[in-house]
Amino acid sequence: MNSFLRSLSPTQQVALLFFVIFGLLTILSVAAFLMTFREESQVKNFRKLLRTSWVMVAVFWIAWAAGTTFAQILFALISFFALREFITLSPTRRGDHRSLVLAFFVVLPIQFWLVATRHFDLFTVFIPVYVFLAVPVASALGGDTKRFLERNAKLQWGIMVCIYGLSHVPALLLLGSPFLVFFLVFVVQTCMVVQHLLTRHLNRKPSIPAVSSSFNWYSWLLGMILGSFVGGLLSFITPFRPGQALALAFIACVAGSMGHLVMKALKRDRGVTAWGHGDRSVTGAGGLLDRVDSLCFAAPIFFHSVRWYFGQ
């Protein structure tokens, strides 16, 4: 099996991978459809999850088939819409207008351009150094001091999560292995889905009820273990040895699930249950940020762990 895989060219390997995943999804979807004849309510959530998976896999397939440039643009767009949802729910004032224009139309394109042109040294410091110092300046020039620190913190946080975090996903594409993005997304998604399903079935008491009505340490730990294990199994598609893949998957899962929790705390603070869905009538947002928030946290940590450890 392994030698057969190694005999294929990288392109053939990716194609095979997508073939397997689309096959699995088809089987699961057919099974879920057949189950609807029996009990409706139980399967509904699962089918929703499947639909999300279909969309995600399709998007990744298109991104891969169309080449790196297209992937850059794709993630820049996702970042744009995620930031839009974030800013919509974070109240800003008139004086922040220039800073917001800066974030959407200057910082975001430059950051993704830096990634696409492989300016790795600059793209890791562009936002935390230059932008984070420039944003308060733009706000101060706006001449409004009401809740100044709070407004700037919100804006910087939005830029950090939605632009800086997400820009590390396409950056992985340029690290040399075409599978790193897939590895990261698949591992983190597995961990989140396992956690979600376990929480549903175990009916444990929430560990941090003020932040999340579902999160508990037991399901979290099991999700971690399974996510890392899947990462170890997938080591053959990465440049890592199984042990390294396991450790990196673990890091990505911790970052991803904790990030999801942080975003939940933010949502609670704003008094909404989801960035889009539950509150659709009020904000009109699509809930994209709910889907990618774990990636926003996992991608930079994963990227820099890989770069640091392997010294690329």
Place this chain on the structure above:
Amino acid sequence: LQPLVHVLERGDSLIIFPEGTRGYAEDPGPFKAGLYNLATKFPHAVLVPAWIDNIQRVLPKGEVVPVPILCSVTFGAPIRLEEGEDRRHFLDRARDAVIALRDA
């Protein structure tokens, strides 16, 4: 108001911003008399208050580049001009009906 009267006579609907301008304040400015005049002329026209959330943040007065923030529109229950209601009273009541939708 003549063009508006024509539109209503044809039986079409109108979207009116009765404050007549954009301001720097968080609340809309006081409503102008146009709404009252139309309401007296067309007592059967249904007046639906509507609040556009976030519209101020998209493009504040005096700015050039809009920010792509999501907006939403909330519609309220129709109001009508009461028998013998004072102009100022009616306009303030209409404005309150619009502002009340902000927190809905």
